[in-house]
Amino acid sequence: MTDLLRERQPERALEERVVSTLVAAGLVRRRRTWPLWVAAAAAVIVFAIGVSQLRPKHTLAPGNTYVVMLDEDSTYRPAPEGHGAERVAEVARWADSLDAAGKFERGGRVIGPGQVGGLFLIRAANDSDAARIAATCPFRKWGGHIEVSRFEE
Numbered sequence: 001m002t003d004l005l006r007e008r009q010p011e012r013a014l015e016e017r018v019v020s021t022l023v024a025a026g027l028v029r030r031r032r033t034w035p036l037w038v039a040a041a042a043a044v045i046v047f048a049i050g051v052s053q054l055r056p057k058h059t060l061a062p063g064n065t066y067v068v069m070l071d072e073d074s075t076y077r078p079a080p081e082g083h084g085a086e087r088v089a090e091v092a093r094w095a096d097s098l099d100a101a102g103k104f105e106r107g108g109r110v111i112g113p114g115q116v117g118g119l120f121l122i123r124a125a126n127d128s129d130a131a132r133i134a135a136t137c138p139f140r141k142w143g144g145h146i147e148v149s150r151f152e153e
Contacts, residue, residue: 061102061123065151066130068137070118076144090138091118098122103133117144121151 022028072078079087088109098104107120118139124130127150134148 059102063123063125065105066122066124067149067151068120068122068134069116069147070139071145071147072115072117073145077142094138
């Protein structure tokens, strides 16, 4: 009598046929299990994003902020046709080296009328340090003029 009261499990084949019929009819979906590597990859991506957002930026060097203006005056020699990107890359490498030393605040190209081709905000201990940093800019070898002024907010 206890066997009659005990619930019997259906045969595995019968269970599979019923589930397959329900899936085919669109009444149920099979549970999709994600491979372990997908979960691990997602965890790594979330961790990397978190680290990049929380990672401190370069600490700025002590001192004052200076404006370095790249003046494309009459002595400036433009890049040969098709070689402008090389100059931009060279100036960007210079700015990256300043950034690594904590001496770069911001920079970019000035668009519009006028002779100023680029403008950078740098950190320097004093006026002579700012002039020394500006003198390392690769812009100098293409002519033009570099002007350095202290920036106050």
